Amino acid sequence: MQAWLRCFKPLTLIPLRCSPISRFQKPPNHLKPFKSINVHNLNLLLLNTLTTEASSSTSSSSSSKSLRERETKEFWLYNTMSRERELFKPKVVGKVGMYVCGVTAYDLSHIGHARVYVSFDVLFRYLRHLGYEVCYVRNFTDVDDKIIARANELKEDPLSLSRRFCEEFHQDMAYLHCLPPSVEPRVSDHMPQIIDMIKQILDKGCAYVIDGDVYFSVDKFPDYGQLSGRRLEDNRAGERVAVDSRKRNPADFALWKSAKEGEPFWESPWGPGRPGWHIECSAMSAATLGYSFDIHGGGMDLVFPHHENEIAQSCAACNHSNVSYWVHNGFVTVDSEKMSKSLGNFFTIRQVIELYHPLALRLFLIGTHYRSPINYSDVQLESASDRVYYIYQTLYECEEVLRQHTEAQKDSIPSEIEKCIDKFHKDFDASMADDLHTPVVLASLSDPLKTINDLLHTRKGKKQELRMESLAALEKIISDVLAVLGLLPSGYYEVVQQLKEKALKRARLTEDQVLKKIEERTMARKNREYEKSDAIRKELASLGIALMDSPNGTTWRPAVPLELQEQ
Numbered sequence: 001m002q003a004w005l006r007c008f009k010p011l012t013l014i015p016l017r018c019s020p021i022s023r024f025q026k027p028p029n030h031l032k033p034f035k036s037i038n039v040h041n042l043n044l045l046l047l048n049t050l051t052t053e054a055s056s057s058t059s060s061s062s063s064s065k066s067l068r069e070r071e072t073k074e075f076w077l078y079n080t081m082s083r084e085r086e087l088f089k090p091k092v093v094g095k096v097g098m099y100v101c102g103v104t105a106y107d108l109s110h111i112g113h114a115r116v117y118v119s120f121d122v123l124f125r126y127l128r129h130l131g132y133e134v135c136y137v138r139n140f141t142d143v144d145d146k147i148i149a150r151a152n153e154l155k156e157d158p159l160s161l162s163r164r165f166c167e168e169f170h171q172d173m174a175y176l177h178c179l180p181p182s183v184e185p186r187v188s189d190h191m192p193q194i195i196d197m198i199k200q201i202l203d204k205g206c207a208y209v210i211d212g213d214v215y216f217s218v219d220k221f222p223d224y225g226q227l228s229g230r231r232l233e234d235n236r237a238g239e240r241v242a243v244d245s246r247k248r249n250p251a252d253f254a255l256w257k258s259a260k261e262g263e264p265f266w267e268s269p270w271g272p273g274r275p276g277w278h279i280e281c282s283a284m285s286a287a288t289l290g291y292s293f294d295i296h297g298g299g300m301d302l303v304f305p306h307h308e309n310e311i312a313q314s315c316a317a318c319n320h321s322n323v324s325y326w327v328h329n330g331f332v333t334v335d336s337e338k339m340s341k342s343l344g345n346f347f348t349i350r351q352v353i354e355l356y357h358p359l360a361l362r363l364f365l366i367g368t369h370y371r372s373p374i375n376y377s378d379v380q381l382e383s384a385s386d387r388v389y390y391i392y393q394t395l396y397e398c399e400e401v402l403r404q405h406t407e408a409q410k411d412s413i414p415s416e417i418e419k420c421i422d423k424f425h426k427d428f429d430a431s432m433a434d435d436l437h438t439p440v441v442l443a444s445l446s447d448p449l450k451t452i453n454d455l456l457h458t459r460k461g462k463k464q465e466l467r468m469e470s471l472a473a474l475e476k477i478i479s480d481v482l483a484v485l486g487l488l489p490s491g492y493y494e495v496v497q498q499l500k501e502k503a504l505k506r507a508r509l510t511e512d513q514v515l516k517k518i519e520e521r522t523m524a525r526k527n528r529e530y531e532k533s534d535a536i537r538k539e540l541a542s543l544g545i546a547l548m549d550s551p552n553g554t555t556w557r558p559a560v561p562l563e564l565q566e567q
Helices: 044-055 062-069 111-129 145-154 158-175 191-203 277-289 300-317 349-355 358-366 378-404 415-433 438-444 446-457 467-485 492-507 511-526 530-542 562-566
Strands: 076-079 084-087 095-100 133-138 207-210 213-216 253-258 273-275 292-299 322-329 332-334 545-550 553-558
Touching: 076 322, 095 111, 095 277, 111 133, 111 158, 111 292, 111 322, 111 332, 111 349, 111 358, 111 467, 133 277, 145 158, 158 349, 191 207, 191 213, 191 253, 191 273, 191 277, 191 300, 213 300, 253 277, 253 300, 273 277, 277 292, 277 300, 292 300, 300 322, 349 358, 349 492, 358 378, 358 438, 358 492, 378 446, 378 467, 378 492, 378 553, 378 562, 415 438, 415 446, 415 467, 438 446, 438 467, 446 467, 492 511, 492 545, 492 553, 511 530, 511 545, 511 553, 530 545, 530 562
Parallel strands: 095 133, 095 292, 292 322
Antiparallel strands: 076 084, 207 213, 213 253, 253 273, 545 553
């Protein structure tokens, strides 16, 4: 057994699973990821897509085979610890252990949370695409001060409230096409592990007990601040560190909090109480992946103090504790200020997808590099919605033409089509291998989509030799890439219709009202009332409804409202 695993003390009640040297065995019942969700009014299309994607998560997707055949052998990932991109090398060949800090379940999740879990879902998908067997652990914090405060406010049991919001979070992840993690531990199921780890830290002399509280002594860990770059003297009490005059150093943080009146508690060697926030993730990551694993991730706000404290605790408990890559995503901002519940400037995922398709929100989130801040605005969401409509409408029309031509196809395609596909392959490989540059991949979709539209709608394209073969090859490579990005729906037509429904909702119109306007405009044109005709077109365009004239008549599609286009 490797030296770095010897120090892990197997825990009595919950066996270590998903060890980096194991074959990622099926987790026990209390650690099982969710298989089904009780979703109220959850869109059937999204659930079908999630089921399809989840069923393929246990093995390499055959749909990505052509992409994988050309993949870049090297993958560079930014490491917050070293502050530079590093060549990704897992501890165990062919296997990856990844832990991402999950939500504190006391309310509906906002789009800042959405960005975290969409970002790491893309990383999860890409690692699987590269052929790695990934054990992805994403926890729930279901024991916390915020949960207790909210439960008291609602006069509800804290664990019951937390369970309810865990299910709400599952629904949000299904909407956003985030695959279920391999393991989904909860704090309330891991008290023995947490207590065991605190004992180990105390035994090493890195913590102390005061009146039933246990504090970590930062003075005992010389490397404290290595992740965040903060100096110990910068950590003043009251600034993200609880004020307590009993502490030896104001920066010391709680490992165990003694029970207070009316709060949930668990028995421990130090008396009844509950764990501090930071020790929870250290214990759950060790219980599921061991003390040494590949990737630990979360939002940039977790660098300090949460991840800094996790490093100190885990290293104090085990001398060989080591995470190879610390990965953090940037903030979602509103008017250049971080979106957060504490600031009150947040939008929940539910609020956003009430008016915009979840896939539009997902495209918006990956349309900026995961480490860069992204500014939330209606303009950005309208633009993302317009883009996904164009993508899926193009692929739907392509699919329909291919369905109508069932004759046997040749294996070859024209050289210019092959060049287009090869360039797209290379752009995908190079961009994703360079620290997941998803915006470049999204931009590179333009050429193959334009080529499909040329083949479908232009005179020259319709006469193209090997036209069906070209369409099939282009649709295949685009759908393969969309699958890696988490943007592949179970059906193009259904999404196109849903995008139109969302556009009508934003415009506060029914389709019958739009069709009536189209009839009025058609009559005005027939009567040569061009001023009236233009006014109707402009009126609808201002509401995000674009009219498309063709020899077969006038149709409509969603578009960015005129006022927002000007912005």
